[in-house]
Amino acid sequence: MSIPGPGTFDIDCDLLIIGGGINGAGIARDAAGRGLSVLLCEQDDLAGHTSSASTKLIHGGLRYLEHFEFGLVRKALREREILLRAAPHLIRPLRFVLPHDRHQRPAWMIRAGLFLYDHLTRRELLPGSGHIALRRHPAGAPLKAEFTDGFEYSDGWVDDARLVVANAIDAAERGATILTRTRCAAALQRGGCWHASLVRADGSSIAVRARCLVNAAGPWAAHFQHAVFPARPEPALRLVKGSHIVVRKLFEHPFAYIFQHPDRRIVFAIPYESDFTLIGTTDIDFQGDPAAVAIERQEIAYLCELCNHYFAQAISPADVVWTYSGVRPLLDEGAAAAATLTRDYHFELENDGAPMLSVFGGKITTYRKLAEEAIDRLAPLLQPARGAWTEHACLPGADFQGPTPSAAAAAGFGQFVRQQQQGFSWLPPRLVARYAHAYGTRIGQLLGGCSALPDMGEEILPDLFEIEARYWIEREWALTAEDMLWRRSKLGLHVPADGAAILAAWITGRQQCVGDMRGRCEG
Incomplete structure (x- = not known):
């Protein structure tokens, strides 16, 4: 893959982030909130690998005390409190x-x-x-x-996968560009910047110039670092x-x-x-x-x-x-x-020419602090307009009592669920509870304009209506049945054995319908 030449860039940004797991999404959110222009690319789906394969815990790590990792446990316990306040719909x-x-x-x-x-x-x-x-x-x-x-x-x-999506949504609403099914095929330092070629699933390419590169590729991070800097020793x-x-x-x-x-x-x-x-x-x-x-x-x-x-x-x-x-x-x-390996994280900053920060290790509980420290490391180089902010901000859907997290809001989530069940009394209570946990206060965005079951559209699978599947596609970057059944939800555990095939057929039919409509409009 060739590197684009000067003046041929599709996107010019402060920060290009490689990887759409919890660390990449958290860094994108933090950076966008500080006023930086951010582009995140993920080769598959958000949380498509490690970040949706956790034990689903926000915890200090009791067993790490046995290995004398008191600093890591203290940091994780502090983050546990922050996250319980910041996203009580996703964390309980x-x-x-x-x-x-x-x-x-x-x-x-x-x-x-x-x-x-x-x-x-x-x-x-x-x-x-x-x-x-x-x-x-x-x-x-x-x-x-x-x-x-x-x-x-x-x-x-x-809900680990939805936590990643919530961070990506917040980043996008603060100005970040999120590209899924898009891999970084090549990156090269040139003129104090990074010139990168991104390739979409359909084979089309995107030329990017970025002031800084963040390597948050998770299990692929060491490989990516070596591809960019072949002479650099690989991390342990x-x-x-x-x-x-x-x-x-x-x-x-x-x-x-x-x-x-x-x-x-x-x-x-x-x-x-x-x-x-x-x-x-x-x-x-x-x-x-x-x-x-x-x-x-x-x-x-x-x-x-x-x-x-x-x-x-x-x-x-x-x-x-x-x-x-x-x-x-x-x-x-x-x-x-x-x-017995440590679950703490480690940064490596390469600042000979255009800077690249590589992120290694970490656990889902400490992702917010990792993201904050990552941008703090880059702040002297990028000079963001604002400082750290995520410690005192709600994630999307968690603003039950305003934009600032609070213990009262975290403790009152059960009351919020009951209120939603009363307000949407025409829906089964279990379905409203699922929506409340998945979307929090944004349940109104999902169900806006609906006042009866027919307004929800086709019931594609048990408890999966067309309105929610469209929401995932239009607002949460979902493209496949696997994205929807195993990451945007866990409905895969509850639907019939042929559920994935039925949903995939619906997605294909919708894509064909959209393509037909676009063709008629262009004609």
Whole structure:
């Protein structure tokens, strides 16, 4: 792919961001809000890889205390509070139960860890930890009789893919350009700027000139850095695969579990999508194409075996209804086991000529702080009009009580859901609740002009009406059935086996209709 010459640029911007995961979208949002002109390109869909393959938690990382990562845990715990306020429709409190296995970590060690977890930073929104008698606690009922004591503590659950989309929407509304299905084919420093060639899925190209380049390509970040700077030593990274399984729900109560394993790893069992239990994650070194990552039989067996150690109701691979895997690029500090690698992030700034900032590592909980620090690093070079701002701003849909996040708004989300169910009483309450969680206060944008079910258009699949599918296409960059069923929503778990094919046919028909209308207008 050739690099465009002077005077032939389609887009001229301050910042070109490579990667549409949580880090790229967060950086785009922060930069656009500071007054910089921003272009983000993503080779696939937003959150198409690692950022939609998380355990769906906003948490400090209790187990990281065992590796003495107090700074990372403190930072993550502080961000947990900020994010619970900034997006209570996408992030909600979740109470965890840790059954005590007397053959593993001693009770005093767990108590000490939970005490630190409660007190490493200021905590306002979540209750503290405590000891529980499992025979008298709802979470004890599904467990084997041998587990009589345990501990409970709080963290947060997140719709990870929608969190990425919310950041991209906010960035776009502040002036950023978001291009999905668009890869950066080449980038070259020239005249103190970056000249880049972007290629869309249809093969068309876009010529870009940018003052600065941000490499937020996730598992591909090291490869991209090496392609741009072949002589630069590659960073010390390890690609680690994390896999999850989903089974029919194993318990009726709202608590989640954190299970210990003799290999010192931990696994979560989380209530998921009303009818299911999410179980994960594994930590396995990965080699190969991150776009082709998939769970292995041994991982499924491992997760089932660990759950069967604790739950009275045994599960087997035959009970798994869905799996997903993601690849995380983690800093390699010489740890022998993938599970012990740090989840903190690292920047590398190349400032010989046009600057390029590469982002390595990180976790979804600390994405906002990562983005803020990234633009702070570049601020002396780009001179943005405004300073850091995201700590005290709501994400789109979270302005229940105004544009500034508050503890009251976070605590009052349940009341907001009930109000929406009353206001849209012509819709099933469960559907309104899903809309409220997905779109927050923007539920009015989704349902504007509708006052009865026929106004929603065709019911393409159960609980998926035409109005929502169009919204995803027109406002959230969705293009395929997979985008809609597994990232803009998790309806893929609830629709018939041929649901993806039915939705794909609807998308194709809509595209043909739009093309026919455009042709008539041009004629």
